[in-house]
Amino acid sequence: xxxxxxxxxxxxxxxxxxxxxxxxxxxxxxxxxxxxxxxxxxxxxxxxxxxxxxxxxxxxxxxxxxxxxxxxxxxxxxxxxxxxxxxxxxxxxxxxxxxxxxxxxxxxxxxxxxxxxxxxxxxxxxxxxxxxxxxxxxxxxxxxxxxxxxxxxxxxxxxxxxxxxxxxxxxxxxxxxxxxxxxxxxxxxxxxxxxxxxxxxxxxxxxxxxxxxxxxxxxxxxxxxxxxxxxxxxxxxxxxxxxxxxxxxxxxxxxxxxxxxxxxxxxxxx
Amino acid sequence: xxxxxxxxxxxxxxxxxxxxxxxxxxxxxxxxxxxxxxxxxxxxxxxxxxxxxxxxxxxxxxxxxxxxxxxxxxxxxxxxxxxxxxxxxxxxxxxxxxxxxxxxxxxxxxxxxxxxxxxxxxxxxxxxxxxxxxxxxxxxxxxxxxxxxxxxxxxxxxxxxxxxxxxxxxxxxxxxxxxxxxxxxxxxxxxxxxxxxxxxxxxxxxxxxxxxxxxxxxxxxxxxxxxxxxxxxxxxxxxxxxxxxxxxxxxxxxxxxxxxxxxxxxxxxxxxxxxxxxxx
Amino acid sequence: xxxxxxxxxxxxxxxxxxxxxxxxxxxxxxxxxxxxxxxxxxxxxxxxxxxxxxxxxxxxxxxxxxxxxxxxxxxxxxxxxxxxxxxxxxxxxxxxxxxxxxxxxxxxxxxxxxxxxxxxxxxxxxxxxxxxxxxxxxxxxxxxxxxxxxxxxxxxxxxxxxxxxxxxxxxxxxxxxxxxxxxxxxxxxxxxxxxxxxxxxxxxxxxxxxxxxxxxxxxxxxxxxxxxxxxxxxxxxxxxxxxxxxxxxxxxxxxxxxxxxxxxxxxxxxxxxxxxxxxxxxxxxxxxxxxxxxxxxxxxxxxxxxxxxxxxxxxxxxxx
Numbered sequence: 090x091x092x093x094x095x096x097x098x099x100x101x102x103x104x105x106x107x108x109x110x111x112x113x114x115x116x117x118x119x120x121x122x123x124x125x126x127x128x129x130x131x132x133x134x135x136x137x138x139x140x141x142x143x144x145x146x147x148x149x150x151x152x153x154x155x156x157x158x159x160x161x162x163x164x165x166x167x168x169x170x171x172x173x174x175x176x177x178x179x180x181x182x183x184x185x186x187x188x189x190x191x192x193x194x195x196x197x198x199x200x201x202x203x204x205x206x207x208x209x210x211x212x213x214x215x216x217x218x219x220x221x222x223x224x225x226x227x228x229x230x231x232x233x234x235x236x237x238x239x240x241x242x243x244x245x246x247x248x249x250x251x252x253x254x255x256x257x258x259x260x261x262x263x264x265x266x267x268x269x270x271x272x273x274x275x276x277x278x279x280x281x282x283x284x285x286x287x288x289x290x291x292x293x294x295x296x297x298x299x300x301x302x303x304x305x306x307x308x309x310x311x312x313x314x315x316x317x318x319x320x321x322x323x324x325x326x327x328x329x330x331x332x333x334x335x336x337x338x339x340x341x342x343x344x345x346x347x348x349x350x351x352x353x354x355x356x357x358x359x
Numbered sequence: 360x361x362x363x364x365x366x367x368x369x370x371x372x373x374x375x376x377x378x379x380x381x382x383x384x385x386x387x388x389x390x391x392x393x394x395x396x397x398x399x400x401x402x403x404x405x406x407x408x409x410x411x412x413x414x415x416x417x418x419x420x421x422x423x424x425x426x427x428x429x430x431x432x433x434x435x436x437x438x439x440x441x442x443x444x445x446x447x448x449x450x451x452x453x454x455x456x457x458x459x460x461x462x463x464x465x466x467x468x469x470x471x472x473x474x475x476x477x478x479x480x481x482x483x484x485x486x487x488x489x490x491x492x493x494x495x496x497x498x499x500x501x502x503x504x505x506x507x508x509x510x511x512x513x514x515x516x517x518x519x520x521x522x523x524x525x526x527x528x529x530x531x532x533x534x535x536x537x538x539x540x541x542x543x544x545x546x547x548x549x550x551x552x553x554x555x556x557x558x559x560x561x562x563x564x565x566x567x568x569x570x571x572x573x574x575x576x577x578x579x580x581x582x583x584x585x586x587x588x589x590x591x592x593x594x595x596x597x598x599x600x601x602x603x604x605x606x607x608x609x610x611x612x613x614x615x616x617x618x619x620x621x622x623x624x625x626x627x628x629x630x631x632x633x634x635x636x637x638x639x
Numbered sequence: 640x641x642x643x644x645x646x647x648x649x650x651x652x653x654x655x656x657x658x659x660x661x662x663x664x665x666x667x668x669x670x671x672x673x674x675x676x677x678x679x680x681x682x683x684x685x686x687x688x689x690x691x692x693x694x695x696x697x698x699x700x701x702x703x704x705x706x707x708x709x710x711x712x713x714x715x716x717x718x719x720x721x722x723x724x725x726x727x728x729x730x731x732x733x734x735x736x737x738x739x740x741x742x743x744x745x746x747x748x749x750x751x752x753x754x755x756x757x758x759x760x761x762x763x764x765x766x767x768x769x770x771x772x773x774x775x776x777x778x779x780x781x782x783x784x785x786x787x788x789x790x791x792x793x794x795x796x797x798x799x800x801x802x803x804x805x806x807x808x809x810x811x812x813x814x815x816x817x818x819x820x821x822x823x824x825x826x827x828x829x830x831x832x833x834x835x836x837x838x839x840x841x842x843x844x845x846x847x848x849x850x851x852x853x854x855x856x857x858x859x860x861x862x863x864x865x866x867x868x869x870x871x872x873x874x875x876x877x878x879x880x881x882x883x884x885x886x887x888x889x890x891x892x893x894x895x896x897x898x899x900x901x902x903x904x905x906x907x908x909x910x911x912x913x914x915x916x917x918x919x920x921x922x923x924x925x926x927x928x929x930x931x932x933x934x935x936x937x938x939x940x941x942x943x944x945x946x947x948x949x950x951x952x953x954x955x956x957x958x959x
Contacts, residue, residue, distance in 0.1 A: 268397035
């Protein structure tokens with residue numbers, strides 16, 4: 090337990106130092122954050138433009154799709170903010186800066202995640218929050234306490250799921266540093282896939298993102314419950330509340346993969 | 360060696376230099392095989408997702424924009440193939456150019472007997488050739504396996520398509536060259552890169568085919584050079600531009616290429632003069 | 640940990656690497672590189688030893704294994720009573736490392752912030768940290784540099800900062816990798832004085848990897864020479880110099896160009912105008928040679944050159 094507390098303190102200290110350093114260039118920070126909003130924006134603008142000509146896509150209206158978009162965007166945004174720096178692991182292995190981290194009494198993953206902490210990534214989070222806010226105002230949801238709790242836990246679970254994907258990607262870079270781009274297919278690809286209702290995909294894809302890589306738990310299953318929709322796969326009702334479980338399971342896998350990666354690095358030296 | 364003979368061999372030497380630069384550009388990108396495979400995988404994943412999106416869209420409105428679903432799906436894979444070729448997300452030489460201008464190394468480049476814009480263009484052509492072959496063909500094959508695509512039977516269409524792609528690369532180069540050159544006047548061109556990247560994403564048709572845009576918006580966007588990057592070549596291959604339409608399409612690309620390259624040359628001359636006057 | 644237990648124990652350690660090299664277009668060859676090949680030595684608490692050897696000898700691999708970054712292929716290591724591979728984070732609190740090329744400081748932050756960050760990372764109490772910091776700031780003259788970002792510091796200033804950073808948590812053991820490389824003479828001297836001070840006053844064990852003979856002469860009473868992954872010498876620097884087969888050189892400037900001088904106990908190896916180079920065995924004293932020269936010839940000036948460490952090591956390897 091104390092190891093966890095100490096890890097959190099170290100993460101907070103390191104990321105805090107980076108935030109302070111970034112704030113020294115306030116104007117540049119604002120520009121970069123706005124740049125982030127721009128780069129994460131096109132997808133939703135495209136959806137809005139599509140809806141100039143149609144009323145529903147895959148059986149879902151614009152507001153409902155905005156809900157899906159907001160939830161998954163927020164999940165990735167938070168994960169990117171917390172641990173986006175792990176994408177750089179391949180570079181760290183190549184230039185030896187991972188060694189400097191291994192010599193310090195803090196878990197390497199914490200250091201890799203906290204290093205180059207980029208508060209500007211809040212740009213994506215803001216953009217997703219705005220869309221989510223708009224969606225919640227425009228969609229007809231039968232609100233009760235359970236649904237509110239579901240919304241909150243879904244955002245958390247989504248963040249943990251994407252976080253786990255980042256860590257899995259970093260572990261992969263121990264083995265194949267040059268192929269780091271593959272990670273994008275799962276992080277940004279994951280967002281692109283889940284921002285639309287899964288009804289537009291063939292059933293094999295839906296099964297894959299339910300049972301293989303639980304991206305569907307980031308937003309789809311909880312959204313089905315929030316919107317009172319039927320599950321096209323016909324899975325039992327409790328699945329719609331199972332996001333935290335899926336998140337924990339994936340996090341466990343990611344943790345094992347990371348530890349394996351570090352062990353391999355220390356046994357082979359590269 | 361007489362004077363005119365040495366000039367001829369100098370020109371031949373310059374041409375050889377440009378050719379070797381093109382090959383250099385190709386080789387520089389070819390060494391990263393694993394990275395290329397990773398890129399192809401990523402392109403394929405995105406291509407599939409977008410295909411399903413468009414299929415759903417066309418299911419709602421089967422003839423939106425005058426295209427059918429198969430056109431849309433083929434468009435997706437043409438886009439994914441051309442994505443790296445026309446460097447839609449920037450990168451390539453324009454960052455390097457901006458850096459060299461910032462540090463002053465550009466003086467060395469400008470002092471060389473080879474034309475700055477010329478050899479950068481040759482390098483970029485090499486790079487685009489690699490990206491077309493290395494990262495363009497493979498995702499399309501994946502797409503062809505998973506979806507039913509509409510390929511034109513007429514070999515002349517393919518020829519016109521290749522010409523259109525070459526023009527698209529030229530237009531893209533001209534834009535990136537101008538951005539890189541911006542470092543002479545603006546301290547940090549990264550802001551421009553992000554904004555142009557965002558604009559290009561929309562106006563090239565990459566995010567949504569221009570035909571799906573509301574009519575007024577579509578017309579406006581087609582007036583910009585960015586449509587020449589993806590939308591125009593794709594329409595050539597999809598045989599949406601035929602006869603006079605084809606000539607108009609290629610002509611528009613050529614027009615933008617000439618204008619933007621010309622602007623690049625003019626700015627280079629202006630910047631060179633400024634450098635000489637200020638002493639670097 | 641008992642007071643008389645060695646700080647470092649290395650017992651028959653091996654470390655091999657599988658290097659895959661591309662041979663031609665498609666084939667790949669596999670090569671086994673023996674970076675460390677049966678290394679054994681002890682370092683007592685409070686010692687300051689120099690780790691020498693040509694590039695690729697296995698020095699940095701050894702240090703990596705001692706710090707737990709790399710796991711040995713076979714053999715045993717004990718550092719301050721711990722197994723580095725198994726207890727890496729626990730060990731990390733008790734050691735300090737200054738890497739040569741890589742920085743342990745945060746590039747964009749002022750020195751002060753780096754130190755504060757390290758206090759959190761090493762979980763040092765505020766009092767002890769403040770006390771240690773005050774002492775090092777004074778000894779290393781960091782006072783004016785505290786608010787400057789690390790990237791704006793000169794190499795010498797940065798090196799001082801790095802060493803302070805490595806010592807702030809008061810480790811028992813300090814590894815230094817080429818700490819004086821690129822520094823001017825004055826800075827080198829000051830840094831060496833500082834290292835001697837912390838070794839003597841705090842009893843910090845120091846392992847110094849270096850190519851700089853000056854560092855070794857001034858600081859290390861004991862020298863470990865590694866070559867091709869093996870220990871080829873373990874002793875004092877003087878003993879290293881006096882090894883059989885190595886030679887010292889006396890360079891004598893005569894008043895005029897002369898034929899080769901004749902001196903007992905030395906051989907002329909080179910003549911260039913009035914200057915002549917004489918070679919004598921390292922074990923012998925140069926005094927008789929100098930005396931003979933002064934007595935028999937018109938000597939304007941002379942100098943004595945010690946053998947280059949590379950030559951000594953090369954000779955060592957040939958013997959081993």
